[in-house]
Amino acid sequence: MTKILAVDDSNSLRQMVVFTLKQAGYEVEEAKDGNEGLLKAKSSQVDLVLTDVNMPGMDGITLVKELRQLPGYRFTPILVLTTEAGPDKKQEGKAAGATGWIVKPFSPEQLLATVKRVAG
Amino acid sequence: MSIDIGQFTQTFLDESFEGLDVMETHLLSLEPGDIESIDAIFRAAHSIKGGAGTFGFAEVGKFTHGVETLLDQLRAGESSVDEAKKSLLLEAVDCIREMLTAARDGTQLDTDAIVAVERRVQEMLSVKADTADGNSQESASAHRWRIKFVPERDVLRTGNDPLRLISALAELGPVSAQCHDSLPLFEDLDPEECHLAWTLDLDAEVERSAIEEIFEWVEDQAEITIEACDTQAETQSSACVSLESDNKPIATSGDAETIGGSKTNTRARAEGGSIRVNTDKIDALINMVGELVITQSMLSQFGEQLESGNREGIENLLEGLSLLERNTRELQENVMSIRMLPISFVFNRFPRLIHDLGETLEKNIQLKLSGEQTELDKNVLEKISDPLVHLVRNSVDHGIETPEIRQEAGKPEVGTVHLNAFHKGGNIIIEISDDGAGLNRERILAKAKENGLIQEGQIVADEQIYELIFAPGFSTAKELSDVSGRGVGMDVVRRNIRALGGSVEVSSQQGQGSKFTIRLPLTLSILDGQLIDVSGSSYVIPLISIVESVQIDMNSMKTIAEKRLVYKLRDEYIPVISLADVLGSAVKESRSIEESLLVVVEAEGSRLALLVDDLLGQQQVVIKALETNFKKIEGLSGATILGDGTVALILDVSGLLSLSKRKMGNLNWLRTQDHAAA
Secondary structure: EEEEEEEEOHHHHHHHHHHHHOOOOEEEEEEEHHHHHHHHHHHOOOOEEEEEEOOOOOOHHHHHHHHHHHHHHOOOOOEEOOOOOOOHHHHHHHOOOOOOOEEEEOHHHHHHHHHHHHHH | OOOHHHHHHHHHHHHHHHHHHHHHHHHOOOOOOOOOOOOOEEEEEEEEHHHHHHHOHHHHHHHHHHHHHHHHHHHOOOOOOHHHHHHHHHHHHHHHHHHHHHHOOOOOOHHHHHHHHHHHHHHHHOOOOOOOOOOOOOEEEEEEEEEEEEEEEHHHHHHHOOHHHHHHHOOOEEEEEEEEEEOOOOOHOOOOOOOOEEEEEEEEEEEEHHHHHHHHHHHHHHEEEEOOOOOOOOOOOOOOOEEEOOOOOOOHHHHHHHHOOOHHHHHHHHOOOOOOOOOHHHHHHHHHHHHHHHHHHHHEEEEEHHHHHOOOOHHHHHHHHHHHHHHHHHHHHHHHHOOOOOOOOHHHOHHHHHHHHEEEHOOOOOEEEEEEOOOEEEEHHHHHHHHHHHHHHHHHHHHOOOHHHHHHHOOOOOOEEEEEEEEEEEEEEEEEEEEOOOOHHHHHHHHHHHHHHOOOOOOOOHHHHHHHOOOOOOOOOOOOOOOOOOOOOOHHHHHHHHHHOOOOEEEEOOEEEEEEEEEEEEOOOOEEEEEEEEEEEEEEEEEEHEEEEEEEEEOOOOOEEOOOEEEEEEEEEEEEEEHHHHHHOHHHOOOHHHHHHEEEEEOOOEEEEEEOOEEEEEEEOOEEOOHHHHHOOOOOOEEEEEOOEEEEEEHHHHHHHHHHHHHHHHOOHHHHHHHEEE
């Protein structure tokens, strides 16, 4: 089963993401910030990482960079969840090694459509 | 299939309100260059904006976006922190709070004010406008498209798989793909690199933007050209990859509306309210339950011993029972504590209030908070907030003097308002004290005489004068100010506090300040009650409303106006009500007045003596609402179940008062007995 890691410091958004993905039949791990996300990613290999950008502790950009250093995550799709409509944050995410982004706000349907595209 | 995410709306609202508090706290103490605080404020705004759109509060998202941009500029050092920006941001925090509250409760919103703040935020933003997303390209539509896709070698390193992109494209319509490879020799091949390129023909009537969206993530990692080729004939059939389409359109941004539509039902659900509980409390609870289970198995074991005639059985059983009692009590305390929240939830509003009031009134005020961690029931907490705000406003407006007057009086220029909370004998005490001018005895007295509350020449003690400020319609303010005196008087404050089963008192020293003391029960669901007996049934009188209980001296019992029975207690005449009569108990079972007792209670400022048959004892009772199980009955605030399983009704003293006034005509029997006794 496809396993997804969702990292977001906002409880409501993270719960919504986790709920939506679980409903769609994915196995989901969750983390409150970059540090926790990195630990979870290390402890069990996931097939897709969704991460918020602005988080206390380790932010999403740093998490992407750290993940790309890990052998198991060199080619794993990583999507950043960003509120920035402008190109800055997206490019920052890309430069760090992110696969792509989902722009907030998004509906559960949009989330699933994007996830299906990268995780099947 | 639509996915219902309404269940997370409450969480979103809770965390947004918390975020707003964080923003406010940091804004109030924000100094230029305090990057950490700006970061915290920014993060909070960012989360609200991020969640708002998702959970159907698009307006909030739009409004917060401006605020966030302004904060981002502060964070990046593009503009600096000053008072004007701080005030504007504080106002914006208020706006967001109002918008969320209105959305939650479905109430009306003052949109004009919000639009005004939004415009000011926009004006405040530096001219640097980067709103356009750079997608100014024509969004033309065509029947067929040819896409040349030449990814860079390292495209795989960001997790972007070209095959996946082509699959996504195939969801728009049938795709025929021609692959061009530039593969190196096998020994030189690095499997982590991509050496392929494609020419893709898409046979679908879609907009250019739909295709652009698919390749959006790899724009910087590939050469992509998209051409419309409507007139083109059959393309080369030498496609090396052909993908079937399942014709499912990919979601577009238009879907955002679907969440907006579910707004109405999330609203209703949000009212249920939720509470955040410290995990320690839950752990403690689980511990308690664990012990309870052990005690239970212990008890059943002792029961078996008893059955087999073991003499030690009884002793063990009693020991077990006392253990059970302790477990139950601790469990009760723990469960109650789940509903308890620190009063800081309310106190935290005040730094802002004081800050704003100080500015409006041009007074220098500092706020001292103590006992913020004192916990009280969530319901009480929510309802005490408004009365507290009123009292604090009152202290600042009427209490604290202007800096000039304070200097003249030899006081420090900065006035102090002190909020203090603590536990005392099963109650919560909240004190609001200030070092201002104190209550003006003369002015209150003059006003009281004007209103006819006090007769000319009547001598009144200071405490009684101060009590007058709680009288309905009493305000000594010469003119209605904007700050306090909005028509909501101290009488409303007192009424609200009384409705919580509490009381409020004032003490004052002219020239040195005044102090309001609020006394509240720990919780609304358990009360300390006095059990009484009326015609053989048990009732509960809330202990907090009882002044004293007296044995009847028939010489002090008088009848006035042929109907009303009064009791003279230390120079004070108190109206007497027979509970048996008011509650409609069978009269014949009642004792005669001489053998009865009087319980003097206080409600809404007046005293009342209740005629009861017997006092049974005091105990804590758990309140069960009558409304939910039966219906509301005047004079009763609820019911409880006693240790022996019987139901006792809990008396509502203020309800009894009004009930008795209407029932006065039925008191004839009392009068006859009174005459007989006299």
